[in-house]
Amino acid sequence: MDWINECDVDLSTVDNGLNEFRITNIENLEKIQRKYSILTEFYISLAAKSPDSLTSIFLTESSIPDELLGNVVTHFEDVKMVTENKNPVEIMLKNPKRDSITYIQNNNKNPIIRNLFYLETENPLDEWTPRKTYKIEESKIEKYENQEFDDLLTYLSPPTNQLFFMLPVYGWVMNDSLKDFFAIRYFTHKYKDVYLWVDANNNVANIQLTKKQ
Secondary structure: OOOEEEEOOOOOOOOOOOOOEEEEEOOOHHHOOOOOOHHHHHHHHHHHOOOOOOEEEEOOOOOOOHHHHHHOHHHEEEEEEEEEOOEEEEEEEEEEOHHHHHHHHOOOOOHHHHHHHOOOOOOOOOOOOOOEEEEEOHHHOOOOOOHHHHOOHHHOOOOOOOOEEEEEOOOOEOOHHHHHOHHHHHHOOOOOEEEEEEOOOOEEEEEEEEOOO
């Protein structure tokens, strides 16, 4: 496979100094109209694979955008906000609503989201095994554009103390067919560096994305 190279990855974080963090519930969500969009499809599909796990959205603005409230936050039972020095920096989501999952399952999927999460398949037990990391060579991957998914890129940002973030993926086996996946073809040309984390069973567990500066 000439489109990947095994490598080590720098996972170091940045020291942002001493800051005051606080976690609070997001109130009055019942007053917000629930909507559906590409944002809903992505975050419900992500969370539905492991409903009890935590899904985070890291914020780059000084408030929670209205489109996140209506299209994402209202679709979860357990929602909290993290503030840093009184400014919102993260939304924490757990337990996607059953009817929201059903809606996403019964409607057409964005091809990138379908690649990533395979919502119709069972989520196997995540037995941890050692990982190897492989960097994808951009020049070896055919570019794929998807304007609908572009609307998500604002929210696919790492926390303020690191330059990368991870996405879990499901149903990916490490072989040459992956280079034709819409998700691989899209992310490789949207991000500075893209890595695949592969376990001892040759399954891809995560895709790591480094933002372009």
